[in-house]
Amino acid sequence: MAPMRGERGGSPARGVRASLPLPRRLIRQIARHVASSGRSLRRLEVSGRVIDNFDDIEGASDDSDMETSQPAVACGGNAGNLPPADNDDDLTSLSWLQDKNLLRGINLTKSDIEDTKTMGSQIILKTESKTPPPVVRPPSPPRTPVKAPPSPPAVTHTKPPYSFSCLIFMAIEAAPARALPVKEIYAWIIKHFPYFKHAPQGWKNSVRHNLSLNKCFHKVAAAPGLGKGSLWTVDPQHRASLIQAFGRQPAPTPAGAAEPSGGKNSPDPTLFPYLARRLAAEPGADEYLAAATVLAMKYGPSVLEQLPPAASLVISRCTRDEHSYSGGGGEERRTAEALLHLAGLPPSPALAPS
């Protein structure tokens, strides 16, 4: 993974008190959308960073905005003093979101990353509406001030509250081919849960133990050139149980909705949008669904109840075009839509694909 961009080499936008982990153009899109809904956006928080002066942002020039290949805004605060983020050491769920293209274009500073490790990623829109939109927040930790120092490593490398079978499941499901060799499963887990980078070696044994013992996972013929070992996949017939394990609650199965007569195990898309969409192979929703999964992982599955039903989501429907990372505006639109959804706001017609 390329080093995080945005740590150096720019100047903060005038009047913006906090560093901007978001492209200003995106912020303006959100602000305009909120305004169009009769509210006024006064405060935006991403991972604890507060952006509260939208008048200045509104007055900024579009041309100075972030291009997909360049950081739009140099991050201020303590970010400028931080060394460049290295590779896997700094990967967190937010990094994954960037990988998944949801937050692509959003510059995360190292302190952003650190914040997410301790308090979870927060994407919060505050408006002046008397009935503020639902806010996705981690359950307990106190707000981190903008200039909060990096979190202590002891907190950043806590063991994730997910069983190995869940971790393996997510790793495999995250793979394009839904199949991974053991080594790649290790890598995925380490990448997204840095705790395991320095965890005692036994966890790999546990992973293999799980793969072998758990009937949910099946070995398939090794790909040519793979070397030693096989590819591991999730048994479709056991997905439901894995989903239940993931959610720590039984997947609701409305009458006639879910069951295998049609050969499809369809988890409730409201509770498990990522898995639901993945299983349904619906194109184009990976970005939001990845975000939803991350939210569920960070805050627990109950957070998904705060999100709109997956069926109502309008993220992207055109896979090829929208997965082009260099495409003009598609990323930001997706990001904007996803953020709006995460903030409980309806999708903006202005953001809809033309």
Add this chain to the structure above:
DNA sequence: ACACGTCTAAACAATG
């Protein structure tokens, strides 16, 4: 108390 799921550790065989 019991069953169950999970985690951890260990031993061992097979393989590259």
Add this chain to the structure above:
DNA sequence: GCATTGTTTAGACGTG
């Protein structure tokens, strides 16, 4: 021979 992968067994722990 070594490291990795895969299998199996055993014990401990937490939960319902």
